[in-house]
Amino acid sequence: MTTHEHPTAPELDARPELDALDGLVRHTTVHGVPTLFAPRPGEITAGLAFRVGHADETLPTSGITHLVEHLALYHLGLSDLHYNGATADTYTLFHVTGDEDEVVTYLNSVCAALRDLPMERLETEKEILRTEAGSRGKGPLSQMPLWRYGAQGYGLSSYDELGTRSLTADQVRHWAETRFTRDNAVLFLTADRVPAGLDLTLPAGRRFPTPAPSSALPVTPACLRGEDGHLVFTSVVRRSTAAAVFAEVLGRALFQDLRQKGGYSYSAEADYSSRDAEFATLTAYADALPQKQDAAVGGFVDAFARLRAGRIEQAELDSARGKLLKRYDVPDLGATLLPSYALSLLTGHRIQSPEQLREDLEAVDVEDLRAVAREAWDGGLLQVPARDAGWAGLTHAPRFSASGVSGTLHPSLEDDDVTLIIGEAGVTLSTPGGLVTVRYDACAAMTTRPDGARSLTGLDGFGVAVEPTLFGDVTAERIAVLDRAVPAAAIVPLPARPAEVIPQPRERTAPAPTDGRKEPEGREPVGRVTGHFLLVTALATLWPVLLVALVVNGIKDSSPMGLAAIAGFALEFLLIRAARNLYRTGQPTTPQ
Secondary structure (H helix, E strand, O other), X not given: OOOEOEOOOHHHHOOHXXXXXXXXOEEEEEOOEEEEEOOOOOOEEEEEEEOOOHHHOOOOOOOHHHHHHHHHHHHHOOOOOEEEEEEXXXXXXXXXXXXXXXXXXXXXXXXXXXXXXXXXXXXXXXXXXHHHHHHHOOOOOOOHHHHHXXXXXXXXXXXXXXXXXXXXXXXXXXXXXXXXXXHHEXXXXXXXXXXXXXXXOOOOXXXXXOOOOOOOOOOOOEEEEOOOOEEEEEEEEEOOHHHHHHHHHHHHHHHHHHHHHOOOOOOEEEEEEEOOOOXXXXXXXEEOOHHHHHHHHHHHHHHHHHHHOOXXXXXXXXXXXXXXXXXXXXXXXXXXXXXXXXXXXXXXXXXXOHHHHHHHHHHOOHHHHHHHHHHHHHOOEEEEOOOOOHHHOOEEOOXXXXXXXXXXXXXXXXXXXXXXXXXXXXXXXXXXXXXXXXXXXXXXXXXXXXXXXXEEEEOOOOEEEEOOOOEOOOOHHHHHHHHHHOOHHHEEEOOOOOOOOOOOOOOOOOOOOOOOOOOOOOOOOOOOOOHHHHHHHHHHHHHHHHHHHHHHHHHHOOOOOHHHHXXXXXXXXXXXXXXXXXHHHOOOOOOO
């Protein structure tokens, strides 16, 4: 091992697993940055990776890492270098391919920019990121992180980069100074030595661990309704060679059952990708025409059930294993594996030599795959285009909050069955399907508009839009309650909207499905049980008993009861109607 201007990084020496790289990959430090290098003929490919990504942000600051990446590359915009940057959930990578001088120029420029970001470009780069997001579009997998993790951590990849609206220069500068440091970085190079003239001077800091995962799924396996034409399954499994092999077996099984045999799908595939040091994300996808969606869902569930039962042919295992073994039968293997080794070092995952990886692959058997299949299914989330997947033993992912808040009632001006509640603890939208609540102490973000509109998103992913034009009596005083209660760090001001964009009440129609995320299938409407509702219900229950007693006594006494009886029954009718309206809208009478 060699050193480069700085003594060997303590983290590097303290990792015995680096011994597995002896004879394959060399390692050193350059200005305090751990550096891995292995030779390969031709141009050099280099990557400077930092342990920071989308999952480290919050919803109000989402996009800050991407913004630093763009600012760091600005001065290279007109260069002829073959380079790029990438921001993922847990890392940010600056990479380049070129001759030795070009690689040095690129890496030196990136580090110089990180030390002193061109803040005069801040607003321009924010706009560029918003444009990039608008042109990127959403895919069928885009909402899966939100449903699993909520509006935080690994779930933020489902959201637009809200921070591009309000981040300040000080916030961006601080993020770069604390996250883009030499102690939070790893460099890799496909070369037999570290090029001369390399200057990776960066501030000192610390290595940040990968974020702890959150959960928005109280029960798994779970299902949700998605877009027509797409079937998506994700799960979180322990990182292992067996899990990587299982992904190959699953992909082949889906392709054979859904495309070759059933003819339901054109694409049917599976993927295995690391999430952090200990866990990985397993993803399976299949498409289907509307008339074949139910059959595709059935075929998918049946294929998974076969694997869970261990009905896996040895030929399936051998074929998947053979494909993975080919990854290690390439020239310049050390250089090929550099990005993987660098990210493992960055995230704290165990580093293995190619020989150890081959041995692990050879040791995988059918029982290992069966265990992974069961683990994957037990933690799975299935997005189906069909009506329902409850028949397969899946629980509906929660589409409504478990409870609401008490406060002032604001009836919808469009739908008699919808009411907004603004309270001291949070806001609730009461709909025929259920309650959607965002509590202020669990508010991930609240966007604000000068016209008074507020949109609150909870850490669990549920959201409530407060539009003063769409609900009755949402005055400036009630909006002020939100502004005072939501933590300042969660508030994201948005620019004014043109008058024609501000929503106005539509003509009343039949209630449309409404919830915090999407409407569940086959779920009965849920109302609100309040103190007023309980009181009126009790009166409506007791009054008939009293009425009957009065009528019976009147008959015994031979007293005329006709008019009194009619009045009594009319009162009972009004009590029942008031109880119904209180349950549905929070008011004893239907809002007009």
